[in-house]
Amino acid sequence: MANILLLYHGIYGHTQKVCESIRAELLTSGREVEMAPIGDASGLELERYAIIVIGAAIRNGKHSPAVLAFIRQHQTLLGSKPNAFFSVNLVARKPAKNTPQTNPYVKAFLARSPWQPQLVGVFAGNLDYQRYRLTDRYIIRFIMMLTGGPTDLHTRVEFTDWDQVRRFAGEVGALADGAPS
Amino acid sequence: MRKFLDMLSRHQHLMVALLSVWLILTSPWVSMFSKIPRQPGVFDRLHLWIGLITLVLTITYSVSCLRNGGWRLHFPWLAGQVSQVGADLRGLFRARIPAAESGGLFGALEGLTLLALLATGVTGAGWLWAQGTSSAMEWRAAHMLVAHGLVVFVVLHTVAVALHVLDFIRE
Numbered sequence: 001m002a003n004i005l006l007l008y009h010g011i012y013g014h015t016q017k018v019c020e021s022i023r024a025e026l027l028t029s030g031r032e033v034e035m036a037p038i039g040d041a042s043g044l045e046l047e048r049y050a051i052i053v054i055g056a057a058i059r060n061g062k063h064s065p066a067v068l069a070f071i072r073q074h075q076t077l078l079g080s081k082p083n084a085f086f087s088v089n090l091v092a093r094k095p096a097k098n099t100p101q102t103n104p105y106v107k108a109f110l111a112r113s114p115w116q117p118q119l120v121g122v123f124a125g126n127l128d129y130q131r132y133r134l135t136d137r138y139i140i141r142f143i144m145m146l147t148g149g150p151t152d153l154h155t156r157v158e159f160t161d162w163d164q165v166r167r168f169a170g171e172v173g174a175l176a177d178g179a180p181s
Numbered sequence: 182m183r184k185f186l187d188m189l190s191r192h193q194h195l196m197v198a199l200l201s202v203w204l205i206l207t208s209p210w211v212s213m214f215s216k217i218p219r220q221p222g223v224f225d226r227l228h229l230w231i232g233l234i235t236l237v238l239t240i241t242y243s244v245s246c247l248r249n250g251g252w253r254l255h256f257p258w259l260a261g262q263v264s265q266v267g268a269d270l271r272g273l274f275r276a277r278i279p280a281a282e283s284g285g286l287f288g289a290l291e292g293l294t295l296l297a298l299l300a301t302g303v304t305g306a307g308w309l310w311a312q313g314t315s316s317a318m319e320w321r322a323a324h325m326l327v328a329h330g331l332v333v334f335v336v337l338h339t340v341a342v343a344l345h346v347l348d349f350i351r352e
Contacts, residue, residue, distance in 0.1 A: 039249065061349055065283035069250035072262070072284075104349075108280035112265065135195075146350055 004176055005049040006035040009064045010057040011136075014126040014158075015088045018165055019055050025169035031176055038070050046074060051082045051176055054117075057125065058089035058105050060139060071115045078115045082175040085109075086121035086168060090140075091147065093124040093159035119175060121168040124159035193242040200235040201298065204228060205332060214321065216313040229309065236302030243295050254284040255292030281345045294338050297331040 004026060008019045019035055026033045036044060038054065046052065054071070056063040071078065087106050092098040100106045100120040110116065127150060129137050137153070144151050189196075210224040218225065246255060253260045269279035269286030279286050304327055308320035 042249065061345055062281045062283060065246075065251055065254050065288075066249055068283045069254055072253045072260070073250035105281075108282045112280045112282035112284055114262070114265075133191075143349070 003049050004031055004033045004051045004053065004172065005044070005046070006033060006053045006055065007038045007041055007070075008035070008055040009038040009067050010055075010088065011059050012126075012128070012131050014160070015055050015057040017126075018086070018088055018123055018160065021162060021165045022053070022055075022169040022172065025166050026173055026176075029173055031173060038064075038066055041070060041074075046077055049081070051084070051172065052078060053084040053086070053172055055086045055088065058087065058091075059136070061105075061143075063087065063105070063109055068109075068113060071113055075115050082178065083115075083117050084119035084121070084168075084172050084175065085117035086123060088123050088125045088160075090125045090127060090143070090149065090159065092122045093149070094147075098122060098124060098161075098164075119168075119171055121164075121171075123165055123168075124161065126158045126160065128156045129153045130156070190241075190245065193238055193245060197235060197238050197242050197298065200231055200238070201331070201335070204231055204235060205328070205335075208328070213312075215317040232302065232305045233309075235298075236306055239295075239298045239302050243299060246291075246295060254288040255295065257284065257289055278344045278348045279341075281348065287341045287345075290334065290337055290341060294331070294334040297327060297334045300327040301331050 006019045006023055008015045010016055016037075023033045023035050034044075034049070038056075054067065056067040087103065087109065089103070089105050091105060092103055097103050100110070100122055103122045106120060106122050110120070127140070127144070129141065130153070132140060141151050141153070143149075150157060207224050207228065210222070211228045212218070212222065213225050213228075217229070221229075245251075253262065257263055257266055265285045266289050272279060273286070301324065304320055304324035308317060308324055311317045311320050
């Protein structure tokens with residue numbers, strides 16, 4: 001059975017939650033799945049995984065530099081096996097910006113990344129002002145103001161389409177079926 | 182203590198930026214030449230102390246930026262990856278703003294800003310170490326030269342951030 005590694009990078013835990021959902025879906029279909037923050041990846045033997053999936057959230061208009069640094073560092077290894085990437089961002093709450101082809105962050109990521117993932121997903125994130133640190137709270141509120149989103153500081157909305165996350169997990173599973181075990 | 186260190190680590194960029202801007206803006210009122218005056222003025226004292234604090238923060242911030250492969254984004258030429266910087270430069274000539282993602286031209290610019298910050302701090306500390314000796318004025322000249330370079334990079338970095346905000350609004 002192919003061993004799947006889910007690496008993630010987020011700030012407030014929603015990307016981890018998306019990863020956990022993907023993991024749960026893959027586990028129900030009997031696959032071996034491990035999950036780790038991308039910052040802990042240096043302690044893992046990446047070669048032993050058949051598939052690597054990277055998930056990253058947007059903060060201050062871009063994915064964390066740690067994600068791109070990891071990709072540049074392990075570019076050859078990533079390209080040598082089936083792989084996938086997904087982005088979690090609030091702009092993806094808009095129907096016109098919720099695909100890899102239309103989401104500006106994913107487009108920017110793909111333009112910048114030397115690694116072109118075989119499978120790309122984009123999921124809408126979670127808006128919970130009270131959980132954010134002060135500076136993040138007002139930066140995100142400013143972005144919401146620009147993009148016509150909720151600006152009430154007591155807003156708590158989960159925009160994520162969990163069916164879409166489960167479909168993506170299914171596609172990762174299909175990649176696993178074609179991967180050498 | 183751990184909580185305080187975590188908070189410090191999260192806000193390194195903000196603190197380095199604020200302290201550097203303060204040091205630059207108040208530098209016209211600093212009047213130290215070959216040695217610390219017998220009765221240093223308030224701006225002299227603050228320049229010395231805040232400068233030393235900023236140097237320490239710049240070192241810890243640089244380590245945060247460069248570890249876990251981050252150096253590849255800020256100094257792509259060290260990894261032989263200059264094509265992205267070239268592509269961003271060509272794009273700029275066609276009025277195309279580089280992607281907001283890390284790396285590329287703006288990442289390299291951040292790397293140069295870090296280097297200029299470090300050089301400014303190190304030459305400032307060099308002056309402090311050499312003050313009262315014959316080499317103090319050379320350290321001072323070097324400090325002022327790299328500080329002028331730092332101002333240029335800070336302005337370019339600010340322009341890059343503003344361009345990304347504009348790009349975001351446009352998108």
